[in-house]
Amino acid sequence: xxxxxxxxxxxxxxxxxxxxxxxxxxxxxxxxxxxxxxxxxxxxxxxxxxxxxxxxxxxxxxxxxxxxxxxxxxxxxxxxxxxxxxxxxxxxxxxxxxxxxxxxxxxxxxxxxxxxxxxxxxxxxxxxxxxxxxxxxxxxxxxxxxxxxxxxxxxxxxxxxxxxxxxxxxxxxxxxxxxxxxxxxxxxxxxxxxxxxxxxxxxxxxxxxxxxxxxxxxxxxxxxxxxxxxxxxxxxxxxxxxxxxxxxxxxxxxxxxxxxxxxxxxxxxxxxxxxxxxxxxxxxxxxxxxxxxxxxxxxxxxxxxxxxxxxxxxxxxxxxxxxxxxxxxxxxxxxxxxxxxxxxxxxxxxxxxxxxxxxxxxxxxxxxxxxxxxxxxxxxxxxxxxxxxxxxxxxxxxxxxxxxxxxxxxxxxxxxxxxxxxxxxxxxxxxxxxxxxxxxxxxxxxxxxxxxxxxxxxxxxxxxxxxxxxxxxxxxxxxxxxxxxxxxxxxxxxxxxxxxxxxxxxxxxxxxxxxxxxxxxxxxxxxxxxxxxxxxxxxxxxxxxxxxxxxxxxxxxxxxxxxxxxxxxxxxxxxx
Amino acid sequence: xxxxxxxxxxxxxxxxxxxxxxxxxxxxxxxxxxxxxxxxxxxxxxxxxxxxxxxxxxxxxxxxxxxxxxxxxxxxxxxxxxxxxxxxxxxxxxxxxxxxxxxxxxxxxxxxxxxxxxxxxxxxxxxxxxxxxxxxxxxxxxxxxxxxxxxxxxxxxxxxxxxxxxxxxxxxxxxxxxxxxxxxxxxxxxxxxxxxxxxxxxxxxxxxxxxxxxxxxxxxxxxxxxxxxxxxxxxxxxxxxxxxxxxxxxxxxxxxxxxxxxxxxxxxxxxxxxxxxxxx
Numbered sequence: 134x135x136x137x138x139x140x141x142x143x144x145x146x147x148x149x150x151x152x153x154x155x156x157x158x159x160x161x162x163x164x165x166x167x168x169x170x171x172x173x174x175x176x177x178x179x180x181x182x183x184x185x186x187x188x189x190x191x192x193x194x195x196x197x198x199x200x201x202x203x204x205x206x207x208x209x210x211x212x213x214x215x216x217x218x219x220x221x222x223x224x225x226x227x228x229x230x231x232x233x234x235x236x237x238x239x240x241x242x243x244x245x246x247x248x249x250x251x252x253x254x255x256x257x258x259x260x261x262x263x264x265x266x267x268x269x270x271x272x273x274x275x276x277x278x279x280x281x282x283x284x285x286x287x288x289x290x291x292x293x294x295x296x297x298x299x300x301x302x303x304x305x306x307x308x309x310x311x312x313x314x315x316x317x318x319x320x321x322x323x324x325x326x327x328x329x330x331x332x333x334x335x336x337x338x339x340x341x342x343x344x345x346x347x348x349x350x351x352x353x354x355x356x357x358x359x360x361x362x363x364x365x366x367x368x369x370x371x372x373x374x375x376x377x378x379x380x381x382x383x384x385x386x387x388x389x390x391x392x393x394x395x396x397x398x399x400x401x402x403x404x405x406x407x408x409x410x411x412x413x414x415x416x417x418x419x420x421x422x423x424x425x426x427x428x429x430x431x432x433x434x435x436x437x438x439x440x441x442x443x444x445x446x447x448x449x450x451x452x453x454x455x456x457x458x459x460x461x462x463x464x465x466x467x468x469x470x471x472x473x474x475x476x477x478x479x480x481x482x483x484x485x486x487x488x489x490x491x492x493x494x495x496x497x498x499x500x501x502x503x504x505x506x507x508x509x510x511x512x513x514x515x516x517x518x519x520x521x522x523x524x525x526x527x528x529x530x531x532x533x534x535x536x537x538x539x540x541x542x543x544x545x546x547x548x549x550x551x552x553x554x555x556x557x558x559x560x561x562x563x564x565x566x567x568x569x570x571x572x573x574x575x576x577x578x579x580x581x582x583x584x585x586x587x588x589x590x591x592x593x594x595x596x597x598x599x600x601x602x603x604x605x606x607x608x609x610x611x612x613x614x615x616x617x618x619x620x621x622x623x624x625x626x627x628x629x630x631x632x633x634x635x636x637x638x639x640x641x642x643x644x645x646x647x648x649x650x651x652x653x654x655x656x657x658x659x660x661x662x663x664x665x666x667x668x669x670x671x672x673x674x675x676x677x678x679x680x681x682x683x684x685x686x687x688x689x690x691x692x693x694x695x696x697x698x699x700x701x702x703x704x705x706x707x708x709x
Numbered sequence: 710x711x712x713x714x715x716x717x718x719x720x721x722x723x724x725x726x727x728x729x730x731x732x733x734x735x736x737x738x739x740x741x742x743x744x745x746x747x748x749x750x751x752x753x754x755x756x757x758x759x760x761x762x763x764x765x766x767x768x769x770x771x772x773x774x775x776x777x778x779x780x781x782x783x784x785x786x787x788x789x790x791x792x793x794x795x796x797x798x799x800x801x802x803x804x805x806x807x808x809x810x811x812x813x814x815x816x817x818x819x820x821x822x823x824x825x826x827x828x829x830x831x832x833x834x835x836x837x838x839x840x841x842x843x844x845x846x847x848x849x850x851x852x853x854x855x856x857x858x859x860x861x862x863x864x865x866x867x868x869x870x871x872x873x874x875x876x877x878x879x880x881x882x883x884x885x886x887x888x889x890x891x892x893x894x895x896x897x898x899x900x901x902x903x904x905x906x907x908x909x910x911x912x913x914x915x916x917x918x919x920x921x922x923x924x925x926x927x928x929x930x931x932x933x934x935x936x937x938x939x940x941x942x943x944x945x946x947x948x949x950x951x952x953x954x955x956x957x958x959x960x961x962x963x964x965x966x967x968x969x970x971x972x973x974x975x976x977x978x979x980x981x982x983x984x985x986x987x988x989x
Binding site for chain 1 (some may be wrong): 755758763774780782783789790792793794796797798804819820822972973975976979983
């Protein structure tokens with residue numbers, strides 16, 4: 134369990150600009166340079182739906198300890214321009230101690246931003262950039278921020294040269310632009326206090342949650358992927374495409390999400406672990422096929438990188454509102470797996486686990502990631518090489534006689550013959566069937582197969598990884614997914630004020646583990662539920678499946694704004 | 710270790726037939742399709758475990774359970790993507806799709822277009838009876854505009870789809886039509902289609918004796934194309950648009966690049982290098 138530290142040990146910088154101005158590029162480079170220097174960090178991008186000319190915001194937070202989410206305030210807001218910056222007022226909370234850096238040429242900051250009382254410092258980013266061939270204000274800004282953070286120049290120049298070389302930018306001009314910003318920041322020396330560096334110097338990784346999930350899939354053995362493009366899941370598939378090819382696997386761009394999941398089932402039926410990645414609208418289209426995977430007992434993994442809904446909703450922003458469709462969206466009684474990572478590198482661990490569980494249990498698994506986790510980039514510890522284990526898929530041997538594909542066994546798992554296995558021929562079927570696989574509408578067969586498909590999940594020992602537990606106390610917070618980050622931070626802050634708080638982060642949402650949660654809630658008298666939905670979907674789910682303490686409060690908030698640690702802390706302190 | 714034995718096992722048509730009794734109506738055209746498929750597999754002498762028959766939903770799509778091959782009876786309209794995933798993941802298998810006019814051209818219409826384009830080495834059999842039989846007699850995309858039914862009492866009033874012309878326009882490289890009343894002729898088409906290295910479409914006129922009893926007359930109406938298959942798509946288009954929908958044989962047989970173009974041997978060696986990319 135990673136416990137985030139208090140805000141005093143972090144620094145938060147936001148870079149804003151119109152789409153194409155390079156705010157995200159500057160933020161990403163700043164994060165990488167800070168990671169090389171010795172901080173942990175997180176960068177979250179916030180963009181509008183426009184490809185060019187919209188708005189773009191990079192939010193970078195650095196610390197000596199792993200950063201799971203963003204805090205309650207930003208130390209610095211640097212504006213490349215103010216074109217659409219007012220759209221970000223709510224996303225970048227500033228106060229009187231914050232610093233706004235902007236070019237006077239760009240005009241006055243929006244009134245809503247000035248209202249924070251933050252100190253405004255003007256720097257001629259545009260003129261400085263204009264004085265250099267190929268000069269870009271975002272690179273000048275990067276040089277400026279580097280000095281503000283006391284980042285050494287030489288490795289930054291090398292990093293920027295290496296990364297932007299792909300865009301064929303001249304390294305000499307890049308260096309000049311960086312240095313121009315660096316010199317211009319002299320007047321700002323000492324105006325922010327960077328946190329101490331991390332004390333251990335273990336191997337760090339730099340990756341997004343979508344990349345982490347993709348790597349988890351590869352580690353789990355996925356060698357077939359079929360996808361239809363959808364924001365914010367597409368970059369996951371784009372990362373996988375060349376790497377699957379290197380491993381001898383395949384990625385197909387399907388004609389729609391229904392085709393994508395059916396292709397996944399075809400490959401998995403053939404014995405190759407397979408996956409698709411999508412977002413809410415795509416998951417809705419996949420519902421019927423997920424039911425087929427349940428009935429025909431085919432392993433399959435669907436990563437849902439959730440975005441604001443319903444319908445097209447807010448495609449570029451995060452929300453946890455696909456919980457209900459993931460849990461209950463299938464028709465019929467259709468037991469399946471639903472898992473949720475709670476941090477960027479947890480996307481790797483949970484996706485790998487989901488692949489292994491789906492294979493072991495011969496059923497579909499939905500991984501509920503979200504736009505925040507998927508598209509945030511983190512400098513984190515190298516994830517453990519050994520993920521949660523599960524036994525590989527149980528297959529039937531060659532020359533089997535009188536093979537019953539859907540035989541009812543003690544643990545509910547029956548050997549699956551892969552095509553090519555002589556004697557194992559059977560027809561996988563979405564029609565209800567008997568143990569042999571022959572279609573049957575008899576009550577006794579329906580009941581036996583429903584029981585089998587339920588029991589294989591209920592009788593399985595999921596081990597310790599189904600939940601994360603942090604701290605002890607008779608006041609507890611139960612949360613999941615990206616809502617865990619502000620919750621854990623709030624708990625740390627509450628403990629600093631003498632409050633004993635226990636945090637529980639659910640990773641395995643289906644099948645439910647009521648007896649095990651009940652044990653963990655022993656002694657808890659007050660429970661706060663934290664989730665990013667409008668209709669309290671998580672709370673409804675908890676009420677339906679678990680015995681909760683008598684006193685329960687819910688802190689729920691729809692997207693696109695993240696839940697802030699201060700909001701959770703206020704709930705905890707009120708409930709002392 | 711003994712000396713390897715060389716046993717030449719010829720598979721007989723009956724080896725491909727399962728013990729499950731078809732639920733098709735007596736006289737259903739699909740019995741002829743089933744017989745033709747078994748004859749084709751016998752001719753090709755394919756071990757049943759190396760063949761997978763994939764289907765969606767409908768009378769046609771019951772076929773996999775009636776074979777002794779591997780089968781997957783999926784959901785309505787989605788047989789082609791199911792088969793595509795299997796074939797791409799397991800290219801050594803012979804993958805055959807069993808579909809109908811509703812399954813392939815209506816609910817599965819989008820998949821049909823893209824399977825034609827993608828050119829994965831599948832054989833798609835569409836048993837076309839111009840009606841939804843399993844749901845008891847509604848018009849399908851190939852039904853004529855004036856055919857009356859409970860759901861469309863005045864007829865659909867819309868022109869039927871020309872599936873073979875659509876397939877040509879979508880990029881399919883092998884396009885043929887057969888008649889289930891001529892199982893030997895269909896078997897010959899299926900042998901050619903299965904051997905074709907790419908996506909092959911075989912539409913099989915297969916009468917629904919229950920809801921379209923008039924289709925019994927197809928036996929007197931079908932006729933051979935009377936021409937060798939063309940490799941020229943322009944000529945194929947002319948043939949297909951001039952066609953009365955009742956001619957049988959191979960219309961078009963093109964040489965096209967297969968899918969996927971290049972395949973690397975499956976190897977996990979590269980995984981460490983992929984992980985190394987992520988290190989700071």
